Amino acid sequence: MPDSGPPQTGMEQDALRAExxxxxxxxxxxIFLLIYRxxxxxADAQDLTQEAFIKALQxxxxxRDAEKAAHWLSRIATNTALDHLRKRARRxxxxxxxxxxxxxEEMNPEHRLLRAERAELLQEGLGRLTPRExxxxxLRDLEDLPAEEVARQLNCGKATVRSHIANARVKFxxxxxxxxx
Amino acid sequence: xxxxxxxxxxxxxxxxxxxxxxxxAVAWHLRRCGACQRELQGFRDALAALRSGAGLPPGxxxxxxxxxxxxxxxxxxxxxxxxxxxxxxxxxxxxxxxxAAVVTAALAIVAVAGWxxxxxxxxxxxxxxxxxxxxxxxxxxxxxxxxTEAAVFGPGRAPAAAAVSWxxxxxxxxxxxxxxxxxxYDVAAQ
Numbered sequence: 001m002p003d004s005g006p007p008q009t010g011m012e013q014d015a016l017r018a019e020x021x022x023x024x025x026x027x028x029x030x031i032f033l034l035i036y037r038x039x040x041x042x043a044d045a046q047d048l049t050q051e052a053f054i055k056a057l058q059x060x061x062x063x064r065d066a067e068k069a070a071h072w073l074s075r076i077a078t079n080t081a082l083d084h085l086r087k088r089a090r091r092x093x094x095x096x097x098x099x100x101x102x103x104x105e106e107m108n109p110e111h112r113l114l115r116a117e118r119a120e121l122l123q124e125g126l127g128r129l130t131p132r133e134x135x136x137x138x139l140r141d142l143e144d145l146p147a148e149e150v151a152r153q154l155n156c157g158k159a160t161v162r163s164h165i166a167n168a169r170v171k172f173x174x175x176x177x178x179x180x181x
Numbered sequence: 182x183x184x185x186x187x188x189x190x191x192x193x194x195x196x197x198x199x200x201x202x203x204x205x206a207v208a209w210h211l212r213r214c215g216a217c218q219r220e221l222q223g224f225r226d227a228l229a230a231l232r233s234g235a236g237l238p239p240g241x242x243x244x245x246x247x248x249x250x251x252x253x254x255x256x257x258x259x260x261x262x263x264x265x266x267x268x269x270x271x272x273x274x275x276x277x278x279x280x281a282a283v284v285t286a287a288l289a290i291v292a293v294a295g296w297x298x299x300x301x302x303x304x305x306x307x308x309x310x311x312x313x314x315x316x317x318x319x320x321x322x323x324x325x326x327x328x329t330e331a332a333v334f335g336p337g338r339a340p341a342a343a344a345v346s347w348x349x350x351x352x353x354x355x356x357x358x359x360x361x362x363x364x365x366y367d368v369a370a371q
Contacts, residue, residue: 017255020255020258021251021255024250024251024254025251028247028250028251029237029243029247032246032247032250033235033237036238037235042238042241042246046246046249046250049250050250050253050254050257051257053250053254054254054257054258054261057254057258058258058261116239116240118230118233118234119234119236119238119239120234121230121234122230122231122234122235123234125231137231140196140198141196141228141231141232142231142232142235147198162193162198163189165192165193165196165198166189166190166192166193166198167189169192169193169195169196169224169227169228170188170189170192172227172231173192173223173224173227176226176227176230176231177223177227
């Protein structure tokens with residue numbers, strides 16, 4: 001990503017657009033899934049993903065280092081999702097919502113059922129956690145970020161983040177074991 | 182066997198997240214304690230189950246969802262750029278009263294629309310979704326049912342992006358390049 005101010009010439013603008021498109025393409029699925037795990041429904045995840053990318057790309061000077069940019073984008077995405085959950089909680093709305101997307105016709109029915117069951121298990125299990133426990137679990141165990149980076153993203157200390165991760169794993173395991181036949 | 186590690190320690194150990202001194206103590210205990218080994222395996226199995234459900238939500242057509250999000254992100258950036266340019270041109274004071282005028286006008290439109298909708302008679306029965314075809318066009322969106330096709334939105338310019346969304350609806354955002362105002366027409370098939 002270029003590190004100067006807003007581009008002046010048409011060529012600079014085209015180059016910036018191409019870099020922005022490549023950045024979005026490279027990270028879109030990861031960020032959508034991260035946000036979806038936190039908010040639990042596709043429509044909100046779509047809106048929040050777009051919002052997170054727009055916030056990040058409006059400050060493109062922050063995106064020079066690819067690895068730092070990926071973490072920075074995850075941080076914006078996590079905070080955007082947590083803000084959304086806080087607002088939803090203030091309005092008294094429910095936690096994670098069910099998946100309302102239609103099932104695709106072309107998928108094998110057995111595979112579709114198994115995948116839907118696993119996805120439901122995951123989302124219901126995540127729904128038992130507080131937003132910060134959920135974020136810690138998703139970032140550590142699904143995004144595979146080190147605990148130090150999870151602490152940075154959640155703006156808290158390492159001991160606090162370990163506590164969130166431990167609580168989240170204990171609660172998720174209890175939920176998962178109750179669901180076993 | 183005494184001094185078993187608690188469940189939280191085992192949960193952290195399952196993911197390699199204990200500080201090194203505690204990790205050594207727990208690992209030493211686990212070598213001699215079958216009950217704690219089974220507890221640890223329980224956490225590992227739960228983690229594996231968590232990861233196995235972590236793909237895309239079932240039923241989501243990723244290609245069309247991604248295309249829609251990419252188009253909306255481009256649009257949002259273009260709108261932000263238009264607002265920034267406008268702010269630079271006119272200065273903040275002019276922008277302030279114009280923004281206030283836009284907000285007032287928008288509130289008035291919402292109030293009138295709400296009043297009109299409340300007074301509107303019940304709509305005629307709509308055709309079933311199997312008969313309705315929604316599609317983006319260069320002028321906006323069109324709805325086709327039976328032998329009739331109507332351009333439902335035609336604001337006089339092509340949409341910045343138009344896409345069939347993942348849930349079967351059609352969405353077309355329009356960007357006013359002077360003000361940065363974005364109007365999104367979103368029609369859902371029911």
